[in-house]
Amino acid sequence: GILLILSLCVCLRAMEFSELIKTSKVDHVLLSRPFLQPVKGTLCITSHHLLLSSRAGDKEELWLLLRNIDAIEKSVLNISGYQSIKLVNQQNGDRYTGSSGIITIKCKDLCVMYLEIPGMEECLNVAKSIESLSSLESVRHMYPFFYRPKEPNLQEGWDLFSPEEQFTKLSLHTDNWRLSYVNKEFAVCLSYPDAVIVHKSIDDAALKTIASFRQNGRFPVLSYYHKRTGMVIMRSSQPLTGANGKRCKEDEHYLAAVLHPDKKGYIIDTRSTQAAHQAKVKGGGFESKTNYHNWKRLHRSIERGRVLQESLIKLVDACNDQSNSIDRWLSKLEASKWLGHVKTLLTNACMAAQCVDREGASVLIHDSEGRDSTLQLTSLAQIILDPDCRTIDGFQAVIEREWLQAGHPFQHRCASSAYSHAKLKQEAPVFLIFLDCCWQMSIQFPCSFQFNEHFLITLFEHAYASCFGTFLCNNEKERFTLNVKEQTISIWSWMNRPCERKQYINPLYERNNFAIWPSVAPQSLQLWQGLFLRWNQSPEHQNEAWEQINHIMEYGRRKTHPTSTELSAPQEDPAGL
Numbered sequence: 001g002i003l004l005i006l007s008l009c010v011c012l013r014a015m016e017f018s019e020l021i022k023t024s025k026v027d028h029v030l031l032s033r034p035f036l037q038p039v040k041g042t043l044c045i046t047s048h049h050l051l052l053s054s055r056a057g058d059k060e061e062l063w064l065l066l067r068n069i070d071a072i073e074k075s076v077l078n079i080s081g082y083q084s085i086k087l088v089n090q091q092n093g094d095r096y097t098g099s100s101g102i103i104t105i106k107c108k109d110l111c112v113m114y115l116e117i118p119g120m121e122e123c124l125n126v127a128k129s130i131e132s133l134s135s136l137e138s139v140r141h142m143y144p145f146f147y148r149p150k151e152p153n154l155q156e157g158w159d160l161f162s163p164e165e166q167f168t169k170l171s172l173h174t175d176n177w178r179l180s181y182v183n184k185e186f187a188v189c190l191s192y193p194d195a196v197i198v199h200k201s202i203d204d205a206a207l208k209t210i211a212s213f214r215q216n217g218r219f220p221v222l223s224y225y226h227k228r229t230g231m232v233i234m235r236s237s238q239p240l241t242g243a244n245g246k247r248c249k250e251d252e253h254y255l256a257a258v259l260h261p262d263k264k265g266y267i268i269d270t271r272s273t274q275a276a277h278q279a280k281v282k283g284g285g286f287e288s289k290t291n292y293h294n295w296k297r298l299h300r301s302i303e304r305g306r307v308l309q310e311s312l313i314k315l316v317d318a319c320n321d322q323s324n325s326i327d328r329w330l331s332k333l334e335a336s337k338w339l340g341h342v343k344t345l346l347t348n349a350c351m352a353a354q355c356v357d358r359e360g361a362s363v364l365i366h367d368s369e370g371r372d373s374t375l376q377l378t379s380l381a382q383i384i385l386d387p388d389c390r391t392i393d394g395f396q397a398v399i400e401r402e403w404l405q406a407g408h409p410f411q412h413r414c415a416s417s418a419y420s421h422a423k424l425k426q427e428a429p430v431f432l433i434f435l436d437c438c439w440q441m442s443i444q445f446p447c448s449f450q451f452n453e454h455f456l457i458t459l460f461e462h463a464y465a466s467c468f469g470t471f472l473c474n475n476e477k478e479r480f481t482l483n484v485k486e487q488t489i490s491i492w493s494w495m496n497r498p499c500e501r502k503q504y505i506n507p508l509y510e511r512n513n514f515a516i517w518p519s520v521a522p523q524s525l526q527l528w529q530g531l532f533l534r535w536n537q538s539p540e541h542q543n544e545a546w547e548q549i550n551h552i553m554e555y556g557r558r559k560t561h562p563t564s565t566e567l568s569a570p571q572e573d574p575a576g577l
Helices: 002-016 120-134 163-171 204-213 249-258 273-281 305-319 326-336 338-357 373-385 392-404 430-444 453-464 476-481 491-495 498-504 540-560 564-568
Strands: 025-033 036-045 049-053 062-065 069-077 083-087 100-107 112-118 177-180 196-199 221-225 232-235 265-269 295-299 362-366
Touching (some): 036 120, 100 120, 112 120, 163 177, 163 196, 163 392, 196 249, 221 373, 232 373, 265 338, 305 338, 305 430, 326 338, 338 362, 362 373, 373 392, 373 430, 392 453, 392 491, 430 453, 491 498
Parallel strands (some): 232 362, 265 295, 265 362
Antiparallel strands (some): 025 036, 025 112, 036 049, 069 083, 069 100, 177 196, 196 221, 221 232
16 A cells, blocks of 8 residues: 555655655654644655655545645654754754654645654654755756656646647737747747747847847737737836936837827836836836837836745734734734735736726836736736636636746745745745735636636645646746656646546636726735635635535536436435425
8 A cells, every 4th residue: 555655655766865865764753734633653755755654544644745845843842742942953963862853844835734753863864854855956856857647648738828829819819910939949038938929010130139128038028919909918028228228229119019000008117116217227227208109107016026925924924823812913914914915916907907908008017027026917917808817728828828938937936935944035925926816806706717716726836836847947948958848747737637627616607708807995805714724724614615505506507407317307405405
């Protein structure tokens, strides 16, 4: 059974990372996790997993991906059974006898679990092994390169959402845009795919010139075409005007060509006016009114980087507070400013969508690099405007097109979650807060989204730690260099299997072909309890309620469109009463 699997895993994988595994197997380990009874069994450490077998068929096993571990803490359990001093940096050679050690494991998915390990020396060896293996930086050593599922046809997911497919759909509605391979072999921009959609009046030679004028070569590309108005949303990085006001005629001509006659456009710069001017001094900049006629620049500051990461840390700390004080909870929630960041994002996404849908104006969105807040806004605006983006397939296409192919640096941003003790580098929950905004819209429009909360949480989990290769690396060039598509499995091929996909269906879904305009009033925004409190509150009753809703909705569908067998069957009570 599982013990044989454990032994094989230990033997095969430990050989690859043997120098990092100080102890590969420990007996009589007690595991404590939220909502489950404590389990005692054998703990095994492999190159990519922490495994625990209880030898009892009715006990749930632990199979934890080491990459999911954000931080661990060590402490001594004295002879009386009480937890005493924490051991953060234990000197080599220290020995403890007659004591048990407790390892607190804090995961990137926000779960916290405890391992009580007999023998302090064993405990420290286990802790050191976990720390070393969970912090491997080489992408090639990560589990997606070793994961080999038995299911057939799991390679299909990589080709589901190509730029060519997007262009084919676009061509049904307009001929003003073309598919360019100017970036073939990533010759112009390292963080763009090899094929991008650009305006047909701009040739590849001009695109190369424009790329040299935009930070990191991220020239303006089409993000979304609004079929009803014919307006577009584009994205790019900042222009490199510098302190001397450098110009690029090709860039100016490109943006002018995008506008319809007698139409205006909006440039939404997600930096504050002050930050944009500071960037200009450092060689960056923004589009001036003088050189970009009929384009109006709007500065809408959206926090990113360290500010957003610290907000997440404070929010999770508030959610784990055990004081039971309502004043303390509300104070901590407010101090995190998380919901304020959600409000800002939704407000600006609505503004971008309104420009396209109600004002008949095209939009260009950028910050400095165009890989974070820019992608948040282009994605959210599409979800607001386009009912296709609110389906499972359409949302997957948005993630692929606007995040993965658009060069969001998942490897850097999701290197740690809310618990890590490491010094912050480039970590930031940019993708997580985007998912939170999607959840906010889904609860305001509960019938307009084909997918449910579980779908969004699954994407959050796999962005931070996964057995699939989809969220590996920081851009398409890195994935190409490491042969990610050839050597790993796409998460879409797994999520789209019928047995898996049905878990993500919203039973209340009825296609809404209109734009949805979420309220951004403070009273309308909620804490995403299903994610941030899921390890503090049991989901049992909520799951039972959703099962009943599923049953009722399925009964209603059968009543509306009965089969011949059902027509002859006796009537059933949908509530089971």
